[in-house]
Amino acid sequence: MEPTIEVTGLRKRYGRTVALDGMSCTVRPGHVTGFVGPNGAGKSTTMRVVLGLAAPDAGTALVGGVPYRTLRRPLTHVGALLDAGALQPSRSARNHLLWLARSQGFAARRVDEVLEQTGLGGAGRRRAGGFSLGMRQRLGIAAALLGDPPVLMLDEPFNGLDPEGIVWMRGLLGTLAAQGRAVLVSSHLMSELQHIAAHVVIIGRGRVLADTTVSELLAAAPSLEEAYFALTRDAVDFRGEAAR
Ligand SMILES: Nc1ncnc2c1ncn2[C@@H]1O[C@H](COP(=O)(O)OP(=O)(O)OP(=O)(O)O)[C@@H](O)[C@H]1O
Numbered sequence: 001m002e003p004t005i006e007v008t009g010l011r012k013r014y015g016r017t018v019a020l021d022g023m024s025c026t027v028r029p030g031h032v033t034g035f036v037g038p039n040g041a042g043k044s045t046t047m048r049v050v051l052g053l054a055a056p057d058a059g060t061a062l063v064g065g066v067p068y069r070t071l072r073r074p075l076t077h078v079g080a081l082l083d084a085g086a087l088q089p090s091r092s093a094r095n096h097l098l099w100l101a102r103s104q105g106f107a108a109r110r111v112d113e114v115l116e117q118t119g120l121g122g123a124g125r126r127r128a129g130g131f132s133l134g135m136r137q138r139l140g141i142a143a144a145l146l147g148d149p150p151v152l153m154l155d156e157p158f159n160g161l162d163p164e165g166i167v168w169m170r171g172l173l174g175t176l177a178a179q180g181r182a183v184l185v186s187s188h189l190m191s192e193l194q195h196i197a198a199h200v201v202i203i204g205r206g207r208v209l210a211d212t213t214v215s216e217l218l219a220a221a222p223s224l225e226e227a228y229f230a231l232t233r234d235a236v237d238f239r240g241e242a243a244r
Pocket of ligand 1: 014017018019037038039040041042043044045046
């Protein structure tokens with residue numbers, strides 16, 4: 001499977017709210033692609049549509065050229081971190097991952113590998129409900145890595161991480177991309193993206209405002225943050241909703 005995410009002409013309304021308004025972009029392998037935009041711009045909705053968790057009103061979303069729902073053993077194709085809080089609180093971290101692994105026919109050994117890889121080796125038997133936000137993020141990453149997928153889609157993976165966790169996450173994302181995977185990372189932390197992303201898709205009000213390399217943006221603006229502000233000035237969702 002070619003590690004790509006291709007989104008074409010996605011439209012999605014929730015009642016009167018236009019969440020996606022013709023979203024199109026392609027995420028390619030070998031580098032981290034940053035996915036940024038103001039609150040409510042449509043980042044999570046795009047990711048949910050790619051994963052088949054929300055149905056678009058129009059348009060297509062393909063992973064490696066096919067819709068996610070047609071993938072057999074999907075975790076071997078796409079690893080996703082959408083909501084790190086989405087776990088059974090009474091289950092241990094290890095059992096949470098074992099349950100996922102069994103559903104996909106992975107060996108239990110793989111669970112221990114991803115626990116180690118995410119720094120949770122010593123916490124695997126602790127109740128996930130008692131985890132800090134940063135630990136939940138790590139557990140969410142562990143789940144995303146379980147199937148060793150060529151495509152990763154991570155919604156705000158830096159959330160809740162302490163400084164050591166942030167450095168670790170930077171390194172991990174760089175390694176995953178260098179291994180030839182397609183890595184899509186949404187974040188509001190422009191300075192973080194400037195560190196790790198080679199490509200950025202900037203969105204506003206459900207559509208793409210810029211889909212370009214970080215170096216191209218930095219050639220026109222002193223920082224990624226300033227480039228972002230210039231592009232999104234008129235696309236702040238909850239303050240501009242009436243203008244739609
Ligand atoms: N299930 C839903 N029901 C109703 N409205 C929704 C739903 N999901 C998303 N929306 C709306 O769709 C728009 C896009 O939301 P989305 O969560 O995709 O944005 P986002 O870019 O991820 O924002 P944030 O940066 O705040 O996480 C918002 O106006 C949001 O309120």
